[in-house]
Amino acid sequence: MPNPEVDIESLLHDGRGVAHIDGKAVFVSGALxxxxxxxxxGKRRRAYDEAxxxxxxTRSPDRIEPRCPHFGGCGGCAFQHLPAERQIEAKQNVLAENFERIGKVSPQRWLPPLSDQPWGYRRKGRLSVKWVExxxxxxVGFREDNPRFIADLSVCHTLLPEVGQRIEALSALIGSMDxxxxxxxxxxxxxDDTVALVFRNLIPLSDGDRQKLIAFGQHHQLAILLQPKGxxxxxxxxxxxxxxxxxxADANVDIAFEPLDFIQVNAGMNQRMIRQTLNLLDVKPDDVVLDLFCGLGNFTLPIARxxxxxxGVEGDEGLVMRAGRNAESxxxxxxxxxxxxxxxxxxxSSWARGSYSKMLLDPPRSGAAAVFEYLPRKGTNRIVYVSCHPGSLARDAGILVNQHGFSLVEAGVMDMFPHTAHVESIALFIR
Structure with a gap:
């Protein structure tokens, strides 16, 4: 029996096409x-099948040739077969569907999507490394869709060119080491001025290996660090x-950080996101603002101006210490x-009992539901929520609207990770 033909109806959040056979959903990799x-x-499951x-x-008129030769094998990107403007539309559809299905809410207005340069933007990342006999x-590469395997990359067009164009050189370097x-x-x-590589070495390195790493860094003008343990x-x-x-630039602020610290992965989008956030907060000279999950002060210090x-409140004590230093400097x-x-x-807590006119949230993927057990307090009538996961934002939007008397006034997506399935978004709530 020949393999079936299907019509692709829509896109999943991870870039797979959705079809149905006899009423059962089929998720098809690479289809539009x-x-x-x-x-x-591929795998057959009770609720859906994979293929x-x-x-x-027939091909979609939106389909384009992926720029990367590894697209489809490497798990880093999901959307290189779609133009950038179609990618951001797909991500806004994911956000809208999550608001409706999970939060039972929808914004009064959709913000225009924010985007920046789609290639060579990624200034943070982790490449897996494995000697394959x-x-x-x-x-050297990112994990494949099956995370047991590493994609054998020769190039990565989303990483900064200083690294993305040197994958093969990194492979050869490590391959020459003891x-x-x-x-x-x-x-x-x-x-802005330094690109650093942190090599996770499971054993102490020989003098020869250390010299090879130093020579590589000097030749390519890359800072080289080691991480032997934690x-x-x-x-x-x-x-x-x-x-x-x-x-x-807008705030005349410099943020210093350590190599393993969290920073926003896309420098250009970070500038645009901060500008958008301050506009939505509608900050005034007499405002007292609470910035939760503040990290190094990426939003806190521009707001302070x-x-x-x-x-600013953050769970990582090291980040809090460095945020304080950034304020001082x-x-x-x-x-x-x-x-x-x-x-x-x-x-x-003393900080939670304070009086704040406005609040900013930038939580991890798990969202901010725990915060809403004790915040926002009376007098906080404007909240901006920056999200890296549309599902947790939608859930939390439902809490703010249905339990705390807020309206979801505006929301939109920001293409922090072009070509990937990652959905970054922002929402404004007003009481």
């Missing part, structure tokens, strides 16, 4: 809405002093930082 394809089944395209019978080489079987990953961290073990190999920082005071005296696990109830 409007296409008719012959499929080959891949065996043959295209059968190939006789070190494989410790070629004992380098597990490479963490990438780039500031995050606290990271140390510079070359040069001895490494200064990572990025500038937020325009308000009476701002309080930028001569910001009206930003105050606290370390607190925001997944716990802090109703009695």
């Amino acid at each position: 809405p409007g296409e008719r394809v012959r499929i080959q089944y 891949r395209v065996e043959e295209f019978l 059968k190939k006789g080489k070190v494989v 410790a070629k079987s004992d380098i597990a990953q490479i963490e990438i961290a780039a500031g 995050p606290d073990s990271v140390h510079a190999l070359w040069p001895e002093q490494i200064d990572l920082r990025f500038r937020i 325009q308000v009476a005071s701002v309080v 930028n001569h910001v005296e009206n930003a105050f930082f606290h370390a607190a696990d925001l997944l716990q109830n802090h109703a009695t």
